[in-house]
Amino acid sequence: MKRAFFVLATVLLLASCDDPENDVIYGYAEGRFRLLAAESEGRIVELMVAEGDEIAAGAAIARLDDSIEQASLREAEARAVAAAARFTDASLGGRDAEIKAARDLLAQAEAAAEAASDELGRVQPLFDRGVVSRSRLDAAEAEARATEARVAELKERLTLVELPARENALRALQADANAADAAVAAAREALAHRTISTPEPGLVERLLREPGETAGPSAPIVRFLPDGAMMAIGFVPEEQLGGFAPGDRLAVTCDSCPESLTAVVTSVSKDAAFTAPMIFSDKERARLVFRLEARFEGAAPPSGTPLQLRRP
Secondary structure, eight states, X not given: OHHHHHHHHHHHHHHHHSOTXXXXXXXXXXXXXXXXXXXXXXXXXXXXXOTTOEEOTTOEEEEEOOHHHHHHHHHHHHHHHHHHHHHHHHHHOSOHHHHHHHHHHHHHHHHHHHHHHHHHHHHHHHHHTTSSOHHHHHHHHHHHHHHHHHHHHHHHHHHHHHSOOOHHHHHHHHHHHHHHHXXXXXXXXXXXXXXXXXXXXXXXXXEOOOTTSEEBTTBOSEEEEETTOEEEEEEEEGGGGGXXXXXXXXXXXXXXXXXXXXXXXXXXXXXXXXXXSSOOOTTTGGGOEEEEEEEEESSOOXXXXXXXXXXX
């Protein structure tokens, strides 16, 4: 705020001394800095950049402690493996050992049914000749029917063992597997966010935290200046306001500026940037100035550098 008042005071002084028809306006360079911070709190374990580094988009600048996220990822991956195994097991049907046991029981039942049928075949002629009693024949017939029923039961059981799980059960297991995969993806994303990267190329202007300190959304790590984010800020006196418009190219001069440095006007405020606590007269209206912003074309001077801007 003090710098803005100083710049404005300088503008007013120079404006009062210059020819009103002069197209020179005064201002300063201003960086549109960004504060790069982590999405969640954590202890900084490593810084990958230094002040003054020019870095590319996506370059890592810091890494936070990720021991909890690593453990969460391992747990999620283990749950995903278990869920996938349950679904695969259910979709394939019974295990080999279960199917073999069911087949063995069926073979035993079929052998018993064959023996009961043979016994009935021997008893029936004897009963017809009056050699054996009716009760003996009834017992042989009952045994044959029982063994046949047992064979039918075990055939159905073998079929059920060989079949996969029911459709609704499979859908439930598939949903569990999908949920486990989503948990793995979320854990990996959380782990990736423990490394802070720059969203675009630019300059590491200042390191705000050191390894061992806690960073987070309200505790940024780096003050970062994206490429092309240094602006020329000028203050246009009221009588010159009509001479500047977006798209105009301005010549820029300062003590550290390269020769032929230019900037293109991006905006001119419609509201006064400074208003003196008085009623303006024609004599005093030079105190009224309007903020102009322009984007540098070429190497920009450091932020805060006093500038002179004029139409070439």
